[in-house]
Amino acid sequence: MENVNEKIAAIQEHGYEIDFGTIFNKAIENYKKIALIAGLTFILFSIIIVALFIGVFTAFWGFSTITENMSQLEPKNFSGTTVLIYTLSISIFAGITAPFSAGILKMAYKASKNEEFSVSTAFDYYKSDFLKDLFIATTIVSIFSLGISTVLESSGIRFIGALLSYAISFFNFLTIPLIIFGKIPAFEAIxxxxxxxxxxxFVLLALLIVSAIMACLGLIGFCIGIFFTFPFMYSMYFIIYNEIIGIDEKSELEAFLE
Incomplete structure (x- = not known):
């Protein structure tokens, strides 16, 4: 099968065509297969993250100190040093959670092949060879995205900061799929x-906007529904990648051979 880097080079030179309706419909079908398990996985992961967050911050600063100073945790109140610490901390956290996102994408991949998957599938990449590149790529993207956003927001230019942050995230939403499915290093994936x-x-932006709206439908009524609608974003990411680049089935199966 054609090398992923060769495909990217061809795309850079000739571009490519995608159909909004085809991708959207395939994403819907994929989502139906992962919604329940992925939703339960998001709930479990959120509980773990919140527990760790409270535990770490309580151990270092005390719970009362945290609650008293929550109102001050806004970029506009940060000093230069605090902005740096805040940006690095959140970016490293994003890097740590990147393998989980990769695991949800693996669920989407397995669902597309009608293969079995479970809650544990979401954590597979924490013990894979892709861990380093997932961490590096996500941390770097987060540093740029959050760093620019935080600096501009602390300067009172919140809208521009948010816009640039979203733009960086948008142009890098295929980074993780390129690492785990395309098997290319962090910087090449970015x-x-x-x-x-x-x-x-424009087509990709429209697809992501629509998928974000659908993901947010879970907020209607009981907000817990967001855990079960949010996985639609991952189905969309996977289908977009698969339609544009495709996956080397043979090497993919070998990579995930248990």
Whole structure:
């Protein structure tokens, strides 16, 4: 099968065509297969993260100190040093959670092949060879995205900061799929994602906006529904990647051989 880097090079030179309706319909079908298990997985992961967050901050600063100073945790109140610490901390946290996102994408992949998967599938990449690249790529993207956003917000330019942050995240949404499915290193994945997205900005942006709206439908009524609608975003990411780049089935099965 054609090398992923060769495909990206071809895309850079010739571009590519995608159909909004085809991708959307395939994402819906994929989502139906992962919604329940992925939703339960998000609930479990959220409980773990919240427990760790409370435990760490309580151990270092005490619970009363945290609650008293929550109102001050806004970029506009940060000093230069605090902005740096805040940006690095959140970015490292994003890097730590990246393998989980990769695991949800693996669920979507397995669902597309009608293969079995479970809650534990979401944590597979914490013990894989892709762990380093997932952490590096996500941390770097987060540093740029959050760093720019925080600096501009602390300067009173909140809208521009948020816009640039969303733009960086948008152009890098294929970074994780390129690492785990395309098996390319962190920096190449970041560059590749930018190249791919830049060739079909409007169609891809429309797809992600629609998928974000559908994901937010879970907030209607009982907010817990967001855990079960949010996985639609991952189905969309997977289908977009699969439609544009595709997956080397043989090497993919070998990589996940248990």
């Amino acid at each position: 560059k590749g994602s930018f190249t791919i997205v830049s060739k079909q900005v």
